[in-house]
Amino acid sequence: MTMAEPVGGRFGDFGGRYVPEPLVPACEELEAAFRSAWADEGFRGELNQLLADYAGRPSPLTECHRLSEDMGLRLLLKREDLNHTGSHKINNVLGQTLLAVRMGKTRLVAETGAGQHGVATATAAALLGLECVVYMGEVDMERQALNVFRMQLLGAEVRSAVSGSRTLKDAINEAMRDWVATVESSHYCLGSVMGPHPYPWMVRELHRVIGDEAREQCRQLLGSDPDVVTACVGGGSNAIGIFSGFVDGDAALVGVEPAGGAAIGRGVPGVVHGSKSFLMQDEHGQVLEAESISAGLDYPGIGPEHSHLAAIGRARYESVTDDEVVAAFELLSRTEGIIPALEPAHALAWVSRARGELAGKSVLLNLSGRGDKDVDQMMGRLAVDASANGDDGRSG
Amino acid sequence: MSTEPGALEAALRARRSQGGKAMVPYLTGGLGDWQAGLAAAADAGADAIEVGIPFSDPVIDGPVIQEANDRALADGITPLAVLDELGRLDIGVPLAVMTYYNIVFRFGLERFASVLAERGVAAAILPDLPLEEAGPWAEAADAAGVETVLLAAPTASDERLGRICSRTRGFVYGVGLLGVTGVRDELASSAVVMAGRLKQMTDVPVLVGVGVGTPEQAEEVCRVADGAVVGSAVVRRMMDGGPAAVGELVGRFRKALD
Ligand SMILES: Cc1ncc(COP(=O)(O)O)c(C=O)c1O
Numbered sequence: 001m002t003m004a005e006p007v008g009g010r011f012g013d014f015g016g017r018y019v020p021e022p023l024v025p026a027c028e029e030l031e032a033a034f035r036s037a038w039a040d041e042g043f044r045g046e047l048n049q050l051l052a053d054y055a056g057r058p059s060p061l062t063e064c065h066r067l068s069e070d071m072g073l074r075l076l077l078k079r080e081d082l083n084h085t086g087s088h089k090i091n092n093v094l095g096q097t098l099l100a101v102r103m104g105k106t107r108l109v110a111e112t113g114a115g116q117h118g119v120a121t122a123t124a125a126a127l128l129g130l131e132c133v134v135y136m137g138e139v140d141m142e143r144q145a146l147n148v149f150r151m152q153l154l155g156a157e158v159r160s161a162v163s164g165s166r167t168l169k170d171a172i173n174e175a176m177r178d179w180v181a182t183v184e185s186s187h188y189c190l191g192s193v194m195g196p197h198p199y200p201w202m203v204r205e206l207h208r209v210i211g212d213e214a215r216e217q218c219r220q221l222l223g224s225d226p227d228v229v230t231a232c233v234g235g236g237s238n239a240i241g242i243f244s245g246f247v248d249g250d251a252a253l254v255g256v257e258p259a260g261g262a263a264i265g266r267g268v269p270g271v272v273h274g275s276k277s278f279l280m281q282d283e284h285g286q287v288l289e290a291e292s293i294s295a296g297l298d299y300p301g302i303g304p305e306h307s308h309l310a311a312i313g314r315a316r317y318e319s320v321t322d323d324e325v326v327a328a329f330e331l332l333s334r335t336e337g338i339i340p341a342l343e344p345a346h347a348l349a350w351v352s353r354a355r356g357e358l359a360g361k362s363v364l365l366n367l368s369g370r371g372d373k374d375v376d377q378m379m380g381r382l383a384v385d386a387s388a389n390g391d392d393g394r395s396g
Numbered sequence: 397m398s399t400e401p402g403a404l405e406a407a408l409r410a411r412r413s414q415g416g417k418a419m420v421p422y423l424t425g426g427l428g429d430w431q432a433g434l435a436a437a438a439d440a441g442a443d444a445i446e447v448g449i450p451f452s453d454p455v456i457d458g459p460v461i462q463e464a465n466d467r468a469l470a471d472g473i474t475p476l477a478v479l480d481e482l483g484r485l486d487i488g489v490p491l492a493v494m495t496y497y498n499i500v501f502r503f504g505l506e507r508f509a510s511v512l513a514e515r516g517v518a519a520a521i522l523p524d525l526p527l528e529e530a531g532p533w534a535e536a537a538d539a540a541g542v543e544t545v546l547l548a549a550p551t552a553s554d555e556r557l558g559r560i561c562s563r564t565r566g567f568v569y570g571v572g573l574l575g576v577t578g579v580r581d582e583l584a585s586s587a588v589v590m591a592g593r594l595k596q597m598t599d600v601p602v603l604v605g606v607g608v609g610t611p612e613q614a615e616e617v618c619r620v621a622d623g624a625v626v627g628s629a630v631v632r633r634m635m636d637g638g639p640a641a642v643g644e645l646v647g648r649f650r651k652a653l654d
Pocket residue numbers: 087088113114115116117191192193232233234235236237238239295296297341343344368369370
């Protein structure tokens with residue numbers, strides 16, 4: 001199989017364009033604009049230049065010698081944490097912002113969970129001179145206060161979403177409401193491989209660079225593809241980006257969801273935020289509120305292509321608990337000198353738990369972001385853990 | 397494909413052929429004594445009523461209807477409970493449910509359509525189910541004799557509006573402005589333009605909603621449109637003053653349109 005263009009906006013049974021009527025022409029216009037830009041060498045060249053000179057691509061591949069030895073496997077990290085703004089999100093945002101300029105839009109609207117997509121969008125808006133409004137759940141504004149301030153420094157306006165769970169899902173609702181009202185001048189810079197067609201496809205194409213680079217880097221280092229490719233999954237953009245380099249080969253693909261936001265693990269097909277996909281919902285179709293330590297993964301849905309990959313058995317999806325994530329966060333910090341974001345710590349938590357099954361294998365993990373944004377939250381969490389355990393707070 | 401009009405379209409056509417304008421209020425199912433609210437609206441001269449089935453993520457709704465949704469959900473309302481209540485009501489005007497597609501998808505398309513028909517609900521409005529995605533639902537609805545009302549927005553080309561007008565049943569729901577539901581100080585100029593564009597291309601009743609919040613605004617848009625849908629203003633009244641206040645407000649709209 002290959003990761004081709006979705007057919008009629010669908011990946012198998014999933015995807016589609018379930019949006020309010022006022023947005024349909026905007027989605028059609030965006031699809032046409034992206035198709036033409038993506039086929040235009042000038043556009044591709046301009047984007048590649050920014051990815052190299054501004055974002056710092058290619059990102060390195062780091063072999064974790066100490067951790068590999070401890071776990072009895074060969075662990076490789078794709079270092080998206082080293083990109084400008086601190087995560088993989090910048091790949092997508094630079095592409096969409098160039099596209100917005102090409103379409104004559106003057107304003108970007110975005111949602112953000114952990115704040116990484118918001119920071120990346122605010123950054124690109126500053127770079128290319130666009131107005132920028134970022135919606136963020138009130139709960140997330142508290143736990144990711146540092147990123148709120150970063151966005152403001154970059155000149156963006158951050159608006160709090162106060163409805164529902166006041167996290168990522170509600171920020172998306174607010175961003176879509178904004179877009180309905182401002183569609184003529186604004187581009188909705190969606191932060192993951194979700195939403196209505198063409199977003200799941202377009203955002204995947206913009207993150208494909210992760211997988212393309214990693215495949216070359218693995219072939220140089222290992223002489224082959226790795227045995228396993230793993231990544232955390234919120235909406236699923238960093239995972240689809242790295243999977244896209246390996247989906248044609250034999251590597252096992254493993255997405256890791258938080259136990260409290262496991263769309264594939266605990267969901268059934270549903271329709272929200274523009275597409276049909278697995279979704280955590282009650283028996284009446286009301287969307288459930290996700291609950292995770294990581295603001296970036298606190299989402300009850302998942303991008304439609306992941307639902308398709310799960311349905312056809314090409315990828316599998318595991319889930320990990322907050323406690324496992326905290327242990328993995330500390331483990332990578334102390335063994336390799338890399339403080340990860342809480343999101344990719346989910347993928348490491350799964351590797352750590354599955355080390356028996358993975359013994360002797362090469363495992364490529366997408367380290368989608370760095371942990372600076374989480375340090376404050378972890379300070380609080382580890383202090384509480386320490387007083388509960390009566391120890392110095394170190395575990396694992 | 398134009399067969400005999402359903403109950404909703406028949407009522408709206410009847411109002412038009414008498415030279416009148418249609419008044420269609422919206423109320424959220426499960427919000428307080430909503431059944432009495434529906435009865436009050438019907439008594440005050442509503443031609444038909446839209447009944448919302450609350451959804452957790454109402455992306456086309458502004459703060460007032462969001463709050464109504466949240467309150468009704470917190471009180472434990474379910475889609476089936478709304479439909480069962482509608483089956484028990486006898487208020488003499490056609491009813492349309494308005495909800496989001498996931499509610500229908502989860503319920504099962506055929507099952508939802510047949511429960512609507514059994515409970516005497518004439519039509520369904522699903523604002524996140526645009527023309528291109530409406531096929532499976534619209535077929536199930538057609539088979540059960542339920543009218544599927546489609547939305548038309550200012551951003552659509554004439555060609556697209558034409559396709560919407562030929563697939564809609566009951567009426568065509570012209571979206572009065574680019575934005576979410578809610579009351580504005582003034583009627584957007586786009587509302588009258590929308591009505592005019594639709595009136596030029598279809599004989600199906602043209603109603604305009606979203607941003608029609610006062611009797612004066614309804615009167616203004618109905619100089620061109622065949623009627624108005626009034627949501628947030630009615631729901632606000634329901635939350636602040638209950639069924640009697642709803643009846644009073646609908647009566648004022650009725651008067652402005654007569
Ligand atoms: C570092 C990092 N990784 C992953 C994610 C989750 O998004 P996705 O699943 O689209 O990669 C986020 C979202 O905020 C993030 O900041």
